Amino acid sequence: MTSGTVGTSGVTIRNVAAHAGVSIATVSRALSGSRPMSHQLREKVLASVVVLGYHPNLVGRALRKKKTSSLGLIIPDLENPFFSALAQQVSRRFSESGTDVLIISADNTLELELRAVRSFLGRQVDGLVMIPCDETNSGEAVQLASARVLTIQLDRLVHGVDLPFVGCDNTAGIDLVMHHIETFVDESNQPVIIVGGGGSTSSGRERLQEFTRHRPNSLVFDGQFSFEWGKQAAGQILAQGIKRGTIVSTADVIALGLTSALISAGKSVPGDFRVVGFDDVGVAYLAHPTLTTVSQPLSDMADSIFSFMIAHSQSDQVQPRKLFSPELVVRESSPASLK
């Protein structure tokens, strides 16, 4: 091989040093600005960098500095629009400050989630943000992570582990929904029906519990956080001969499935069935009818994660759980009017 023209480049700091006629330390300093140096020499080095097309090997740098300027983000499912939106906010917030956010999807699998944790730990990320897959069974993954790197749980809290958490005040969110219903719904005409997303995540469970606390005698259908379950639930409701109701669900993806199936079955929303969601995902306002739902302050949550990561890397105080207050967004599927 003559001179690396193509392929995996392979031009190192040593090549740059040789080309510029300086030591490798000088090259390093010219790039980082970690020490004062003559302007002239710096220019010379920078010129060589450009000529040779040098790009620093971040692996070498990371090994030496024990720092990667990266944050790992593990999400259960890329296709859930709520998680995507959350990921986008976190990405944006850290990008602004020069930290690369690397995302791995756990594909709703505990095995892949654990592997993602191992991968990120091994790759020496400076911090880890995870939306755990499961309230109890993600414990191993979360514990492992937090024992080795600054870790924060997002949206879902794993049972029994006392670790930093940023999420939404689910109880308050449900209370907003119930207040809306008590104000605008004739429940003798459209009784409350609850459709949950399963008890395997904290947010799912908390929301479901608060609903049943308000309406202990209401019908409850419980399944997963998916469009598909929403469709099935609608089928089950109709199969029971129910003709009218106010269906409150613990996630927009469920609510959208519900609405879709109800309308396909010839029902009117909100005429026959009112439907209320939770999360305010982007498509909620595109649905027909547009979806009444609970909106979470995603951007504030991302800010909070960022602040915590910064603060913690300096001092060593524990972070309690940080809950953000959601807001009710009233749209067509359950309007602010009687009937």
Added chain:
Amino acid sequence: MTSGTVGTSGVTIRNVAAHAGVSIATVSRALSGSRPMSHQLREKVLASVVVLGYHPNLVGRALRKKKTSSLGLIIPDLENPFFSALAQQVSRRFSESGTDVLIISADNTLELELRAVRSFLGRQVDGLVMIPCDETNSGEAVQLASARVLTIQLDRLVHGVDLPFVGCDNTAGIDLVMHHIETFVDESNQPVIIVGGGGSTSSGRERLQEFTRHRPNSLVFDGQFSFEWGKQAAGQILAQGIKRGTIVSTADVIALGLTSALISAGKSVPGDFRVVGFDDVGVAYLAHPTLTTVSQPLSDMADSIFSFMIAHSQSDQVQPRKLFSPELVVRESSPASLK
């Protein structure tokens, strides 16, 4: 500090070697199985690994092996459901074979896209898959990437760079749509209107071109790939006093925005306006009415990327562009019936 109980662990291969009373080379071999060794010794080493809670430092390994067992995936926008679905498929395919897929969102910005490329190159990913942001201006990022690592463009082709590409046969997709229209639509009653997603991406441009080739005299509205643009386009169409039509759009996100705005304005879909999308994103079948659209074989595309990456790392043959044939999915927004 006494003995690392908490924090960034920091137990290295050397600690394991000391604990097991062997050399670090032996530990390495016990873990990798790269050389035959006595069963007894291996067990001893593995026991120490467990006792000490050792996890290999992948940064050290990568520096030495010049291989990271990771694939970089750059997507323009996490919140676009089509990209999310594509990312999920790619993730799944590579995960199965032990390669970690790390995702960075470019947040629809050329600057962030370039930074993502630099980041992945610096982190020495074994391969890079990118859905470029822009047909022409992503050239720098794609060129840089491909000069240093095996890179493949997904879904969108950057103009003028001759690099591996996996995508959909957009022309064929539009032809399917036009054939559907010619078969089932009375165009004197519902004339074709075209709503594009802008000319800055290859798929957007190709689809638009093929539409206008079929119907050179049709009205054309061009914007971006977003729900919001779909809503605006509907407003523009109605503002021109148009009462009926067959609106073909170059992406589902646009079609969903269109449908939403049309129905809000009191129009019937497909009665007044038929609407056809492209991509078949998950929510397309939840919309009201459900969306007639062109479906891409995402899983096959992911397989193709995987095969190519494997093949290329062995031989060195060039990969031509790989185009997959889409299928038409007929739903309610433009049914297979006249009127």
Added chain:
DNA sequence: ATGAAAGCGCTAACAT
């Protein structure tokens, strides 16, 4: 079959 030692690319002491 096992150990000793070199070295991947980089930064940070430590010299000068």
Added chain:
DNA sequence: ATGTTAGCGCTTTCAT
């Protein structure tokens, strides 16, 4: 202000 050198954690020759 600049150069020399040690060493981050790991794999892989090269010895034995």
